[in-house]
Amino acid sequence: MIRSAARLCIAAAALCCALPLAARETQGPVVEAPAGAVRGQAVDGLHVFRGIRYAEAPVGQLRWKPPVPARRWDGVRDATRFGASCHQPPSRPGSLYAPAEMPAMSEDCLFLNVWAPQDARDAPVFVWIHGGALSGGTSSDPMYDGAALARQGLVVVSINYRLGVLGYLAHPDLSRESPEGVSGNYGLLDQIEALRWVQRNIAAFGGDPGNVTIAGESAGALSVMYLMASPQARGLFHRAIAQSAYMITMPALRETVHGTPSAEQTGLELSRRLGVRGLARLRAMDPQELTIKAALAAYMPLGNVDGKVLPAQLVDVFDRGQQAPVPILAGFNEGEIRSLRFLLPPPPADAATYEAEIRARYGSLAEAMLARYPSTDLDAAMLATTRDAMYGWTAERLVRAQTALGQPSYLYFWNHGYPAMDQSGLHAFHASEIPYVMGTRAGTPPAWPKVPDTTADNAMARATREYWASFARDGRPAAAGLPAWPAYGEARAYMAFAGTPQPGEHLMPGMFELVETVVCRRRAQGDQPWHWNVGVIAPVLPEGVAGCP
Template sequence: MTRTWSGISVPGMLFALLLAGLPTAATARQAPVVEAPAGTMSGEMLDGDIRAFRGIPYARPPVGRLRWKPPVAAARWDGVRDATRFGPACHQPPSRPGSIYAPDQPLPMSEDCLSLNVWAPADAVGAPVFVWIHGGSLVAGSGREPMYDGAALAARGLVVVTINYRLGVLGYLAHPQLSEESADGVSGNYGLLDQVEALRWVERNIAAFGGNPGNVTIAGESAGALSVMYLMAAPSARGLFDKAIAQSAYMISMPALRVAAHGAPPAEESGLELSRKIGVRGLPRLRAMDPQELTVKAATSGFFPLGNVDGEVLPYQIVDAFDRGAQAPVPILAGFNDGEIRSLRFLLPPAPADAAAYEAQIRKRYGELADRMLQRYPPADLDAAMLATTRDAMYGWTAERLVRKQTALGQPSFLYYFDHGYPAADSAGLHAFHAAELPYVFGTRALLSSNWPAVPGTAAEAALSDAMLGYWAGFARDGVPAAAGAPAWPAYGEARAYMAFEQAPVPGEHLMPGMYELVETVVCRRRAQGDLPWHWNVGVIAPPLPEGSAGCP
């Protein structure tokens, strides 16, 4: 039944109000429009006067002959672009069944995936910019994941950008024929070049959203934090960012483009081997393959994407770049989680039969360092010892190395240790697991997938998230992590200070005494020998420790 008011039907009344220019709920939340150098776009106004713009292309689709090419900046579009919907994710294998990291719904995927998303306060002018690089082992993930929603950080005064970049074989394949095509004579590293192109887009366009292109923080977790280190070491990224945040970064050994290095074959040779394994020879045939079929076949054939040392995009191993002081001289915030490996148990070797077998293996493999290993990782609790050994070798050592090296450059550097538990995670044996800090940093505890251990909606959880949002926003704003009502976070410095996130933030000094020095000694000796990787081949599966070398402890 049509209801009337003063002789006008309700739909007609609304139309009359619109014609008269009177306010309605629809017009009160008028879609925001931004005119940027890239083009004009219409987004969505969110609660709290936050503007959101999604699915903005920053580079041309890397399809056909553009597959395995450096990204080409997207052309300016005509008209007003609808920027209310996320773009598709880059191609990736299906999620592992039962994984806590699996999304509730399959991601839409395409090679036309080089897009980014922006959240900005409606009144932003010269605001600090926070560019988020998603994790996922350079194999999976996207900037559209609900956990990375930028609204809460934008409410703290930031302009937040999340990006997609090419993954897996489409992002990191090196091949002699690809190198021949390149003006620089190199191949691989395409996903990293995508990230650089996204930062160039930010430099050109972010002022239109109220952001300051002279105050950009790059941030990422896991493979996103690995990417942060790559960007710090990449000459082409120099000057495109001003601060860095690396959450659960891992400074592992990398392949080199044309020579064997640290136990890895040349990256070009790995590309040839992949072509043989999947039975597709030559670039024309590889480029003609269905991208999802190629992605899955490469993953199941054992292709492991990493940046490669090609002398151009990445001139040095990451450890070498930071030892030389060749990395970007910017402030850094870095840290790791207590239970990193609890959700990554595939990184663990088979457990020894008992404590005696564990001790025997450690003594066999670590020589004169065995006593230090057994003191640091005692066999009384084998599971705890093995979890901690792999965690420290990958994430703990990397976090402290980053803040030490940036401190040596005279840059403000801040270390954290996330050791926060809550019932659903702890009861599942996932205390402070890999990526557990992300919903607190982004303020997205209510947006998690059903696979993620549910975070309680308590005041204590909200307070911890508020503190972490404040610290991260403060660091992006002026290089100092400061949060209202929370303890001061001291710089790493001579006291080796850090912030622990437990039930609340707790500052401390000298985290895990002896851990950094022990892992650094092992890594240094393996680097000196030259044919050994360093990362998760530690503990009871470690190769025999090389003898002490010049310059190594």
């Protein structure tokens, strides 16, 4: 069924053809962009364009190649339907994030979408990068509809990029093929090419190419960090928003680092597990079959440190101040792990077992760990330990790093709940801020606790959109009639979103320092990753590490 749907999508795209000039405006707004002319739809004061190709499809025997800019087309292309989504496996059974139905998929998936006020001129540009662990998701997801943000005066762009094994596979033979001598990072190269398309074309849609904000949640926020670290993306954006980013260990292209096999070795091992030898055979595999088999073989897509696209570990790039010097808005959610419990270790038998494990693994830091994550509520302690190690630490690290570069930096803490969410035990879960930011209450997946249509929740959505849009406009988040959002600065200020926006100072005192110390020792130790291997399953932490607390 999935393959048949993908073929139908490709066939539909092939039917797009030029329209007579006289018919253009009566059938929808037409934009004459450098890439070619496109016809969209006029919707309640907006001009909406869907399924615009930004790069040629690297399919079949061109699989695992960098994207090539789309060739300029003649005539007027229809841009009223989304393009195909990139190949991805079915959602995890019971997932809160599973769509109502799987989208039509194809390797020919490098499309983007534009929402613009009909009278836009030099408007700020907001580029949304979807999440999904770099293995799933699509710009056509109803929760990512850009209309509400566009009504804040932005030109909103959402993009597809290659996912999973098709987007991130590294392999020695692929590196030998490459003029740069590298492989992997194809999905990130897609994002960079999409940003180049924005630079060349967005003015035709009313956007200002000199005022571009990149934004994303989860793997989209990870991608924001990759783009900030990549020399190839420098100058393509001017502000960054990272919602629930995670600065975990990255594989290196050719060597084992921090207990993580090289990206090329992972590619070789995947080929062995699939029983497929040689690039020609891998490229001959059906893309959806390959995607699913790779996922079943536990292939985990990540950007790799290749010295070209990604020059170093993210922590090192940001420590050295070598990232893009742009203002940032970053934050995390109180209940991140409530919907991601597969990241948790098995629960200990009782409080005594928990305390014994923490003391055995954390040594001189054990008492600080037990004070912050006490045994009085084991479930809460484990949820918070993993949340902070991945998301809380990363958010504060980002705003600290950009502050050190002299850039305006803003931290938030999402702690907003509503009855259906809280009754499901999912208070402020991972991604629960997105319908508020995007104004897409009606676009959430079927299993999502439905966002209520109440005065309070509508006010929270309005506030969130205004803060985000204002930051995209001029680098300073503000909302009419609501508290001023102070920059992080020496006071370590932040904005809490819980019922109503409320500013505060020094979020979770001691949390950042504790996780930073753990990560510092892991980095110095050199043979262990830092991600969700924390709490009762943490490797024994070394003591007396030079340069670390």
